[in-house]
Amino acid sequence: MFLKKTNKPLHYEDRAKSAKPTMIILHYTGMQTMLAARERLTDPTSKVSAHYLVDTDGQVFDLVPEDKRAWHAGLSYWHGETDINSYSVGIEMVNPGHELGYKPFTSQQMQAVMDLCQGIQSRHKIEYVLGHSDIAPERKIDPGELFPWEWLAGHGVGLWPKPTDADLQKAEDISCNDYEVERLLTQFGYNPMGAYVDVVSAFHRHFAPEKFKTGEQEKVDMDTVVKLVSLVRQSGNKLVV
Structure with missing residues (x-):
């Protein structure tokens, strides 16, 4: 450098x-x-x-x-x-x-x-x-x-999803419920006042960039939820509204 x-x-x-x-x-x-x-x-x-x-x-x-x-x-x-x-x-x-x-x-x-x-x-x-x-x-x-x-x-700079069995179970319980996903996005740190589709796209841009190749960056699926649950756990963040 x-x-x-x-x-x-x-x-x-x-x-x-x-x-x-x-x-x-x-x-x-x-x-x-x-x-x-x-x-x-x-x-x-x-x-x-x-x-x-x-x-x-x-x-x-x-x-x-x-x-x-x-x-x-x-x-x-x-x-x-x-x-x-x-x-x-x-x-x-x-x-x-x-x-x-x-x-x-x-x-x-x-x-x-x-x-x-x-x-x-x-x-x-x-x-x-x-x-x-x-x-x-x-x-x-x-x-x-x-x-x-x-x-x-x-290389130790920033977080990346590392799902555990407990994360997978929690994600399965949540499924793709928009309300619960929005709460998790807010808990992780994203703006609760932001447009949901924009926040989801931003999350995917960072943690699931492959979705931009298929045009599915605005779609929440189980991969989204699993990654989000893992990241919230790793961050240790509490819900801020």
């Missing part, structure tokens, strides 16, 4: 009430090049910033100090918290995104993201590693269904 600092003026401020980071939020830039993304993230008129920018070759740009509040999350929510910027470290990854030719993230880029996240986890008590689409499912779809969340979780 090659870490570079930038001295350009950026949009950042103190975290609210001396908040400490408990989340890592991953984004894609949605721009064609690293230079274009860096210019936007360091443009005083853009009103957007992130702590880090990771290029496709694994180069990492250190843009905002981790103890400061960057402007990357926007209107968002996770497990009762709405000021996500104050409680997160934001990482932008160079990728054209869905509008400009979405493509897989490179191995060099992912190695750098893994190293970066592991470092952040060593410095802060990180509870959640999420995508922009998880915290803003009605507005955002990044980093998208091609992002290798399972691989990242295998």
Whole structure:
């Protein structure tokens, strides 16, 4: 991982009430090049910033100090918290995104993201590693269904479903009841006020990306429920409404 600092003026401020980071939020830039993304993230008129920018070759740009509040999350929510910027470290990854030719993230880029996240986890008590689409499912779809969340979780960054026999039994009891699924999504952390279909799609984008190949990303099935039950158990979250 090659870490570079930038001295350009950026949009950042103190975290609210001396908040400490408990989340890592991953984004894609949605721009064609690293230079274009860096210019936007360091443009005083853009009103957007992130702590880090990771290029496709694994180069990492250190843009905002981790103890400061960057402007990357926007209107968002996770497990009762709405000021996500104050409680997160934001990482932008160079990728054209869905509008400009979405493509897989490179191995060099992912190695750098893994190293970066592991470092952040060593410095802060990180509870959640999420995508922009998880915290803003009605507005955002990044980093998208091609992002290798399972691989990242295998290296100790973020959660991935690991169903137990008890999880399978609980999922069978719940079946695909929309009310119970919605409660589980809320318990895991998703916004209870979000449109159900958008939240389900966001969950699948993160934890069942294969559904996007078949066009079933809005459909809840037993695979959805089993994964959700497993994740709620692993997170230890209580229901917040």
